[in-house]
Amino acid sequence: MSKKTKPSLLKDILGPESLTTIANAGASVSGRFDQGAFLSTASEGLDELSIMERVRHIADALSAALPNRYEHALEIVRAMAPQLTHGFQAIAVTEFVARHGLDDFDRSLNALADLTRFGSAEFAVRPFLALDTERTLAEMARWAGSADEHVRRLASEGSRPRLPWAPRIPALKTDPTLAAPILESLKVDPSAYVRKSVANHLNDIAKDRPDWLLNRLAGWQNGEPRTAWIMRHALRTLIKEGEPRALALIGIGQFVAVTIRDFSVEPHMVRLGETIAIKAELISTSPDAQRLVVDYRVHYARAGGKTAGKVFKLKTFDLPAGKAATLVMRQTIRDFSTRRHYPGRHEVELIVNGQTMAKIAFEITTDTSI
Structure with a gap:
C-alpha cells in the first residue's frame, strides 16, 4: 500500500476501497452474488465502527448478498478469498462462516482451514470452540x-x-x-x-x-x-x-555478581510528548562470565495518588568477568489507548536477573514554562 493510500486509523483498512475489492471478488466468481446489495449494506454506518465491528458488519453484509442456502453461499465465499488484497478483508470473509455456519459444523471448519491461508480464521473459529x-x-x-x-x-x-x-x-x-x-x-x-x-x-x-x-x-x-x-x-x-x-x-541464575556504577534518567522533569533517556552502567565482580537479563520497571503515577508498575525489556547479554557494560534506553512519554500518563513522580527500578538493583525517579509535569 502506498503512502498516499495508507489508512490513518487501523479501522480504515476496512474502508470503502476494501468494500469495493470484496464486492468485485464476489461478482467475479458468481452471478448469484448481489454486488449492489453488499455495497449498500456494508457502507451503511461504517464510519462509526471499530475495526472488529467492521469485520462483523461486513460479514452480515455478505449474508445479504449471498444465496440463502448456506452451502451455496460458502462455495462463493471460498472462491472469493484468493482475490482479496488484504488480510483483514479475508478476516471479514471468514467471519461470515462464524456468524452463519455454526449449524453446519464440519463444512464450516473445513472452510476455515482453507480461508485462513488468505488472512486468518483465528477469530472465526472462536464461536465453534x-x-x-x-x-x-x-x-x-x-x-x-x-x-x-x-x-x-x-x-x-x-x-x-x-x-x-x-x-x-x-x-x-x-x-x-x-x-x-x-x-x-x-x-x-x-x-x-x-x-x-x-x-x-x-x-x-x-x-x-x-x-x-x-x-x-x-x-x-x-x-x-x-x-x-x-x-x-x-x-x-x-x-x-x-x-x-x-x-x-x-x-539464568539468580545470583548476580555486578555493581551498578551509574543508573540515571534524563531529564528528571519532562512533559507529555518528550523523551527520557534511561542509562545503566553495570560492572562485573565475578571471576566468570555471567548471563544477564536486564529490565526496568516504571511505576506510573495514577489518579488518587496510586501507582501502577510496568516492566520493559532492556537487554539480555553475556557480561565477561571483570568487565563493564553501559546500557541506554530512550522512551517517549506519550499516551496510548492502554496507558495514560498523569503528572507526578515516577519511580524507575533497574532489575537484573529478577532482582531490583537500583532505583531512581523522574517527574512528569504540566508546567509549560520549564
Missing part, C-alpha cells in the same frame, strides 16, 4: 499436522486462552491448558510464524497457570533450537516478574 470445545479442539489437533503453516498456526492461535480482540472461551477460561496436545505437536515446528503463535499461546497460559507452564517447559529442555526459542518467548511474562524457575529454564 465456544459451542463445542472438545469437537473443535479435535479438529484443530488435526490442523496441527497440516503441511500448510497457516493451518498449523490456526490450530495454535485460534485456541489461545487470551487471544487479543477475541471473546474468551468458557472452557479455556476454566482450563487454559486444554489445547496442550496441539502445542506439544508444534514445539519443533519449522515455521517461525507458527512458533511465535505457540509462544504467545503459552504466555497466555503463564498468566493463569504459571506452575503448569513451568512444569511443562521443564520437560521441553532438549537442546532443540526451535523449542528453545519458543520457551524464551513463552516465559517472557514470568521472566519480567523475576520468577526464579523461569529464569533457570533459559539458563
